[in-house]
Amino acid sequence: MLKFIGWRFGRALLTVFAVLVAVFLAARLTGNPLDVMYPDGLPPDQEQRLLVQYGLDKTVPEQFVNYVRDLFQGNFGISLREKRPVADMYAEDIGATLKLAGCSFLLSVIFGIPMGMIGALKRRTGAGRLVMSVAFLGYAVPHFIIALSLILIFGFYLHWLPSTGNATIWHYILPTITLAAHRFASIARHTRSSLLDVLSQDFMRTARAKGLEERVVIFKHAMRNSLIPVVTILGLQIAGLINGSIIVETVFSWPGIGRLFVGAVMKRDFPVLQFGVICFAAIVVLVNFMVDILYVIIDPRIRTEA
Amino acid sequence: MGAKKMYRKRMRPCNLVRSTVFALMILGLIVGVFGTAVAQAKELRVGLQSFDDGTPGLDTYHTTNAQTQMQNSIHECLIEREPYSQPLKFMPALATSWKMIQPTVMEMKLRKGVKFHDGSTMNAEDVAFSLNRIWQRTRPAYDGAQGRFFYNFDKVEVVDSLTVRIHTKRPEPLIEVLLSDKCAGIVSKEYHDKVGFEKADLAPVGAGPYKVVSFKARHQLVLERFNDYWGEKAPLDKITFTHIPEISSRITALVNGEVDFIGNIPPDQEGPLQNRKDVKLLGVVWPMFHVYAVSMTHPVTGNKKLRQAMNLSINRELLVKGLWQGKGLVPKAHQFKEYGAPLYMPELVTVKYDPEKAKQLVKESGYNGAPVVLTFLPHYYTYGSLAAQAIAEMWQKVGINVKLQSIDNFPSDMKEIMIRPWSNPMYYPDPMGAYDTHWSKAGWPYRRNFFKPENPKWDALYEKARFSTDVKERKQSYTELLQIAQDESGYILLYQPYESFAMRSDIEWKVPTNMRPYALTFRAGQIKVGK
Numbered sequence: 032m033l034k035f036i037g038w039r040f041g042r043a044l045l046t047v048f049a050v051l052v053a054v055f056l057a058a059r060l061t062g063n064p065l066d067v068m069y070p071d072g073l074p075p076d077q078e079q080r081l082l083v084q085y086g087l088d089k090t091v092p093e094q095f096v097n098y099v100r101d102l103f104q105g106n107f108g109i110s111l112r113e114k115r116p117v118a119d120m121y122a123e124d125i126g127a128t129l130k131l132a133g134c135s136f137l138l139s140v141i142f143g144i145p146m147g148m149i150g151a152l153k154r155r156t157g158a159g160r161l162v163m164s165v166a167f168l169g170y171a172v173p174h175f176i177i178a179l180s181l182i183l184i185f186g187f188y189l190h191w192l193p194s195t196g197n198a199t200i201w202h203y204i205l206p207t208i209t210l211a212a213h214r215f216a217s218i219a220r221h222t223r224s225s226l227l228d229v230l231s232q233d234f235m236r237t238a239r240a241k242g243l244e245e246r247v248v249i250f251k252h253a254m255r256n257s258l259i260p261v262v263t264i265l266g267l268q269i270a271g272l273i274n275g276s277i278i279v280e281t282v283f284s285w286p287g288i289g290r291l292f293v294g295a296v297m298k299r300d301f302p303v304l305q306f307g308v309i310c311f312a313a314i315v316v317l318v319n320f321m322v323d324i325l326y327v328i329i330d331p332r333i334r335t336e337a
Numbered sequence: 338m339g340a341k342k343m344y345r346k347r348m349r350p351c352n353l354v355r356s357t358v359f360a361l362m363i364l365g366l367i368v369g370v371f372g373t374a375v376a377q378a379k380e381l382r383v384g385l386q387s388f389d390d391g392t393p394g395l396d397t398y399h400t401t402n403a404q405t406q407m408q409n410s411i412h413e414c415l416i417e418r419e420p421y422s423q424p425l426k427f428m429p430a431l432a433t434s435w436k437m438i439q440p441t442v443m444e445m446k447l448r449k450g451v452k453f454h455d456g457s458t459m460n461a462e463d464v465a466f467s468l469n470r471i472w473q474r475t476r477p478a479y480d481g482a483q484g485r486f487f488y489n490f491d492k493v494e495v496v497d498s499l500t501v502r503i504h505t506k507r508p509e510p511l512i513e514v515l516l517s518d519k520c521a522g523i524v525s526k527e528y529h530d531k532v533g534f535e536k537a538d539l540a541p542v543g544a545g546p547y548k549v550v551s552f553k554a555r556h557q558l559v560l561e562r563f564n565d566y567w568g569e570k571a572p573l574d575k576i577t578f579t580h581i582p583e584i585s586s587r588i589t590a591l592v593n594g595e596v597d598f599i600g601n602i603p604p605d606q607e608g609p610l611q612n613r614k615d616v617k618l619l620g621v622v623w624p625m626f627h628v629y630a631v632s633m634t635h636p637v638t639g640n641k642k643l644r645q646a647m648n649l650s651i652n653r654e655l656l657v658k659g660l661w662q663g664k665g666l667v668p669k670a671h672q673f674k675e676y677g678a679p680l681y682m683p684e685l686v687t688v689k690y691d692p693e694k695a696k697q698l699v700k701e702s703g704y705n706g707a708p709v710v711l712t713f714l715p716h717y718y719t720y721g722s723l724a725a726q727a728i729a730e731m732w733q734k735v736g737i738n739v740k741l742q743s744i745d746n747f748p749s750d751m752k753e754i755m756i757r758p759w760s761n762p763m764y765y766p767d768p769m770g771a772y773d774t775h776w777s778k779a780g781w782p783y784r785r786n787f788f789k790p791e792n793p794k795w796d797a798l799y800e801k802a803r804f805s806t807d808v809k810e811r812k813q814s815y816t817e818l819l820q821i822a823q824d825e826s827g828y829i830l831l832y833q834p835y836e837s838f839a840m841r842s843d844i845e846w847k848v849p850t851n852m853r854p855y856a857l858t859f860r861a862g863q864i865k866v867g868k
Binding site: 062063065066067068069070073077081112113114115120123124179182183186187190193194195196281282283284286290291294297298299300 | 384391392393477480534535553554555556557579580581582583585586587588589590592593594595596609745746747748749781
């Protein structure tokens, strides 16, 4: 077990490092950040002074070595535009993003798994078809369409819910539903197909032949065995949540990291961009690492194989 | 005892009435006092499309359309402009009087006892600090303001604690109008020294009628009335500016009662707000041109006849009708009615549409069909991409082989760029407020070899239009300058854009004509909020 965890952890670290290298190089391929910061141009001496100040006068390998050294010393860099530590900038806004992502994740699990079960167990009924049609819609319609539709209906016409900011609990409803729509649809579809697959296995027939109640057959035997692919999907959904939140935050004026991140890309603020991507990668890798461990808990065969 | 009891019994109802009346009076007083307070507590919630240009901050040096929306409430200048007067009037503000003591030196007496938002008292050192840092470009961040407004300003000399002298490099006919721009706002030196440039930018301490309570970069700014303001107190207790970039969300937030005031509504989005009793729409044709800057030094567009053909082949009426629902304005020349008399010349027409002449010019130019690349940023300004596509068609029709190129940011080296969009807002109500701020030798087009008029009269005429103290001479020179500029066609004017503000129907506000576009004025006498 420990060997398994150690192996997966090492792989996770390597992945984060690969992302670090990729984003560092990709950022520098976009061009000189001073071009965007000072669109009217700078006198050559001032430009040189700023390049030295930001460490951009050095070769890319030298910049990379310095950056990694600083990272290990807990220095994540200073924003080129705001002249503030990037960690502070993310710390100010990450809370709102995590709250939104957390609510959406919970909502998508709470609705997605039961919907998938209904889709599988009642697949030949109207309820089953309806549930999966809703899931299909949630999967197919882009975030911004859902967001604007909800704003139009519940904000503009009905005046039931606020459409901007995060001041009260009511402000959470529309962005949470928007961000969750795609996730619960995905979870419902995977739960359904996985459950259908398990329901057709021999051991299900055996369980029923033993005279077990249908409730026990479904929840103890079928659901547990169908969970592994669903857990994998849940892990991947975390990544999607952060991605999706960038659009949702823009439409609902949600004060999260979305604008910071997009602004960093558009304005070539390398330290902000690098820190954001590394954090994002670390979250995804961490979640997948936890999913790997969950596999072992759910399915002892994986532990044995490991 | 019996009598006493009787008395008590008899008095009880009386006491009860008295007590009730007394209680009601107290209650009335409380309700009156607090009710009045509640009724008078006026907050304005503003939804803004943009908050910054990527560099958050509210210090005076920022010159963007985004930040100007908020800066006007926070900062105070030595001289203030009356926002609506025609002709332009100046009002004493942090300076009580001023006079030219030499052709290049203006002496200003400062107002005594002016408080900054941090409670400190303004003196000449604050004035010198606020202006010298920008005029002398002590940081690259100040380049924009310095190049656009203050390149002729030298230094502030401190005479005594309430007297300063403004030194210009040469006589400056626009000295008052430039000193009344918010980039010449006065900030607390003591505060800057204490907290440093970055923090002072994010939480500025000025001397305007509202003070910053909180500023969350990219998201929200909260202002509160500054009770120690030297002048008439602000009419609002609190202003909250919230960044709502998406137009549908901004409109919904207004209709839904989440905000009271929004801007940047293009004509095609006005529909949901029209004919509503709870919302008032206020349209404005901005004193601003959407412009194509054409490289006068590129091997292809360096051909003057080709540039003239491009200029003559744009059907601006059609663009205004098709894109702006007829609400924008087709320019006659590079000038705005906001200049007022005598410098605005309604009879002057330099911009023309003549596709037949354009075809002829293309032939005469010896143009060999090489691609003419129109480079644009997709979201640079409203309908910019659509305009580029329509104009490309118009140019194709007169025989120009146009290629459209969409990019994310313009490069610092403009050598490869042939044509790029730009905007020319009127920064201050004077011909130079829109011309010198863009096409002077201090501007990027000239410095980057993009705008190089060939006409030998250009420099002399520019000199007179910019620096002459004789108004007639300035007017005459400016007229000739515009005619030459049309002949040179180093820039192509497209139209004046139209946008709307929308607000709660009980709000009374009007667009300030003497300020730059997008400046929001919420000072005393500039806004009334009904409830």
